[in-house]
Amino acid sequence: MHYIMDNISSVKFTLMEPKNSKSYRHVYFTCFLALYIMILFLNIWLCVVIALERALHEPMYIFLCNLCINGIYRAMGFYPKFLHDLILDSYVIPPYMCVIQTYVIYSSDMCEYCTLTVMAYDRHVAICKPLNYQTKLNRFSCLILLAFCWTVPFVTSLIGVSLSSRLALCKYHIDKLYCDNWSVVKLSCESTVINNIYGFVLIIFYLGLFVVILVSYIKLVVACKASLECRRKFWQTCVPHLFSLVNFNVAILFDVMYSRYGSSDFPEDLRHFLALEIIIVPPLFNPVIYGLKLKEVRKRVLKLCVL
Numbered sequence: 553m554h555y556i557m558d559n560i561s562s563v564k565f566t567l568m569e570p571k572n573s574k575s576y577r578h579v580y581f582t583c584f585l586a587l588y589i590m591i592l593f594l595n596i597w598l599c600v601v602i603a604l605e606r607a608l609h610e611p612m613y614i615f616l617c618n619l620c621i622n623g624i625y626r627a628m629g630f631y632p633k634f635l636h637d638l639i640l641d642s643y644v645i646p647p648y649m650c651v652i653q654t655y656v657i658y659s660s661d662m663c664e665y666c667t668l669t670v671m672a673y674d675r676h677v678a679i680c681k682p683l684n685y686q687t688k689l690n691r692f693s694c695l696i697l698l699a700f701c702w703t704v705p706f707v708t709s710l711i712g713v714s715l716s717s718r719l720a721l722c723k724y725h726i727d728k729l730y731c732d733n734w735s736v737v738k739l740s741c742e743s744t745v746i747n748n749i750y751g752f753v754l755i756i757f758y759l760g761l762f763v764v765i766l767v768s769y770i771k772l773v774v775a776c777k778a779s780l781e782c783r784r785k786f787w788q789t790c791v792p793h794l795f796s797l798v799n800f801n802v803a804i805l806f807d808v809m810y811s812r813y814g815s816s817d818f819p820e821d822l823r824h825f826l827a828l829e830i831i832i833v834p835p836l837f838n839p840v841i842y843g844l845k846l847k848e849v850r851k852r853v854l855k856l857c858v859l
Contacts, residue, residue: 563647563721564644565645565650566725577638588635594843595835598617602849611674612671616838616849620838621663623834628656630783630831635844654732655710657731658733665804672764672768672797674689678785679776679785716737716747719740721740728827777851795841796838799833
C-alpha cells in the first residue's frame with residue numbers, strides 16, 4: 553500500500569475509453585444511469601419485502617436478501633465512478649480510488665460466490681433432509697453462514713489488494729472500464745510471484761466452493777428421483793439458484809482466464825461485454841429471477857404493489 557500512498561499526488565491510472573464515447577457518451581450515460589437506478593430499486597425493493605413479511609423470515613429468503621445487498625454493494629463500486637467519467641469524458645482514476653474500487657468489486661465477487669454456495673447447502677438440507685432443516689439451519693447457524701459470506705471475502709480481498717499495492721508500477725493504463733486486482737498486477741515492472749501464488753490459492757478456494765455446490769446438487773438430483781414432492785421443491789426453489797450460478801460461473805471464469813491468459817485476437821467488443829457482464833447482469837438478474845420464480849416472494853411483492 554505504501555507505494556500507492558507515496559505517489560498519490562503525482563500518479564493517475566487511465567482507464568479504457570468506451571467505444572465511440574465522444575459521440576455517444578450521453579447515450580451511454582443515460583443507459584448506465586437507468587441500469588444503476590433499476591439495480592438499486594429492484595434489490596432494495598426485494599430486501600424490503602423480505603424484511604417486512606414475517607413469513608419470509610426463513611434461511612432461504614435471508615440468504616436471498618444477502619445476495620441483493622451484495623448486488624447493491626457491487627453496483628456502488630462501479631456505477632458512480634463510471635457515470636462521473638462519462639459526464640466529464642475523462643477516464644482517469646487516482647490510485648487511492650483504484651484501490652477502493654478494486655477492493656469493492658473483488659470482495660463482492662467473492663461474497664456472491666460464497667452466498668450462492670450457502671444457498672446450495674440450504675436447498676440440499678431443505679430437500680434432502682427436511683426433518684433436520686430447523687436444527688441444521690437455526691438462527692445461530694444462519695448468522696455463522698452470513699458471517700462466512702462477508703468475512704472471508706473482506707479478509708481475502710484485503711490481502712489481495714495489499715499484495716498488489718506494494719508493487720512498483722511502470723505502466724499506468726488499465727484496459728477496462730474499472731480497476732481490478734489483476735489489471736493492476738500486470739502493470740508492475742517487478743516480480744509478481746507472490747501475487748500469482750495468492751491468485752492460485754484463491755482459485756483453489758473457488759474450486760472448493762464449486763465442489764460443495766456440485767455435491768449438493770448431485771444429492772438433490774438423487775433425492776428428486778425418489779420423490780415427486782422433492783421434484784416440485786427443486787423446480788420451485790432451485791431453478792433460480794441454478795440460473796444465478798451458471799451466469800456467475802461463466803462470467804467469473806471468463807474474467808479470470810482472460811485476465812491471465814487472454815489473447816489480443818479475442819474480439820474486442822465481446823471481450824468488453826463479458827468484462828462488464830459480471831458487473832451488470834448478476835445485480836439486475838438475481839432480484840428479477842428470484843422475484844418471479846419464488847412463489848412466496850412473488851405473492852408478497854404483488855401484495856405490496858397493490859397496497
